[in-house]
Amino acid sequence: MSSIELEVLNSDDVVVRWQSVVSEVREEYLSETQHFPWIIGFSGGKDSTLVAHAVFEALLSVPPSARNREVHIVSNDTQVESPFVMLHLDEVTSKIRQAAEDLDLPITVARTHPDLDKTFWTLLIGKGYPSPNQSMRWCTDRLKIMPTSGYIKKHISNFGAAIVVLGVRRAESNKRQQTIDAHKNLRASRLNEHSEISGAYIYRPIVDMTTDEVWETLGTFHAPWGGSHGALFKLYRDAEGGECPVVLSKEEAPGCGTSNSRFGCWTCTVVEKDRSLQGYIDSGNHQYRPLVDFRDWLKSIRNDPERRQAVRRNGRLTFDLTGRHIPGPFTIQARKEILEKLLSTQTEFGSKLISDAELDLIHEIWAKDLQQETGAANGL
Ligand code: SF4
Structure with a gap:
């Protein structure tokens, strides 16, 4: 039986298991x-x-005078997130924000973004970076790791350290299990030092839960910020499961853009097929069809030599160890073609896919690149 098809059971086991998770979280908070x-x-x-x-529920059980630790609920928007995931995220985070405010809980709901000069469109269409693939995945670091790490580092510098609370579980994948095992408790506590961010400690309250237990718990209890987790069940059902995990370090990055992480960027050319978006379309959401068509086209033109410069952005020719020439970025002509196609996809889709600030920066980068090209052609 697949996890998503679980019959929701209000069994004693689920209740007892959950109470112990929440009481551990409470203990750790205090x-x-x-x-x-x-x-x-x-x-x-x-x-x-x-x-x-779990954290919300634990906080509710702590007397207001003892709620002395700040809690930040931080989500990252790569700005090319699957739109149906963003819709869900916006809805849930605004419910959490409102409930925390009404209940006077010390919770801050925040959203991080990549810097303007590091967004998917600035790099792909502005600078001509070839769309990412397994061997050249320039996106995860810039779109996911850097924005979230930046937020964590800011709080480390304010407080001396920060505890990053993650939903990673041993049962999730072999890779995750290895990562968890490699960072076993160092200080006889529930916290592990983060492998890349000094001053950050990782806390994994549901590390030992199985996937079925996660779904059973979500199905058994109402969301403490109001309503049920029904929308989440529907999201997974429609998209056939899987999500792009919160990626905080390079060793966890391989989980991003794989068949295990199907809720990723809608532009992801690392995966063969965007199964979640396709699943969403198959569930009747035909408005997403133009996005899948654009992604497939983008993937198909990646290695077309006509659309790639011979030299890299630093002006050098590059060869691999076998002496094979490695082409440079997309030509300006190809970048213009990608932008035109994106804008017509945007019109068809009926919602913004690229921001005005990105468009301005892209035109600035093109002007500089053209100037350089003209200078080089004139021997300057
Ligand atoms: S989902 Fe794909 S495009 Fe997005 S950051 Fe991960 S690998 Fe890159």
Whole structure:
């Protein structure tokens, strides 16, 4: 039986298991040894939703005078996120924000974005970076790791350290299991040092839960910020499951843009097919068809030599170890073609896919590149 088809059981086991998770979270929150802020990496998927649920519930059980630790629920918008995931994320985060405010909980709901000069469109259409693939995946670092790490680092510099609360689980994948095992508790506590961000500690409250337990719990209890988790079940059902996890380090990056992480960027050319978007269309959401067509086209032109410059952006010819020439970025002509196609996809889709600020910066980059090309042609 697949997890998404689970019959929702209000079994004693689920209740007992959940009470123990929430009481551990409460205990950790009230730890006397440190009061560093908690930063929950919130993707809107099932695991991070369950972690936010546990923390929210634990906070409600703590007397107001003891709620002395800040909790941040932080989601990242790559700006090319699957639009149906963003819709869900917007809805849930605004409910959490409102409920936290009404209940006077020390929760801040935040959203991070990549810097303007590092967005998918600025790099792909502005600078001509070839669309990402397994061997040249320039996107994860810039679109996901840097914005979230930036938020964490800011709080480390304010407080001396920060605790990153994640919904990662041992049962999720072999890769995750290895990562978790490689960072076993260092200080006889529930916290592990982050492998790349100094001053950050990782706390994984649901690390030992199975996928079925996660779904059973979400199906058994109402969301503490109001309503049920029904929309989440529908999201997974329509998209046939899987989400792009919160990615915080390079060792976890391989999980992004794989068949295990199907809620990624709608532009993702690392995967063979965007199964979640396709699943969404198959579930009757035909408005997403232009996005899938654009992504497929983008993937198909990646290695067309006519659309790639011979030299890299630094002006050098590059060869691999076998002496094979490695083409440079997309030509300006190809970048213009991609932009035209994107704008017509945007019109067909009926919603913004690229921001005005990105368009301005792209035109600035093209002007500089053209100037350089003309200078080089004139021997300047
Ligand atoms: S989902 Fe794909 S495009 Fe987005 S960051 Fe991950 S690998 Fe890159």
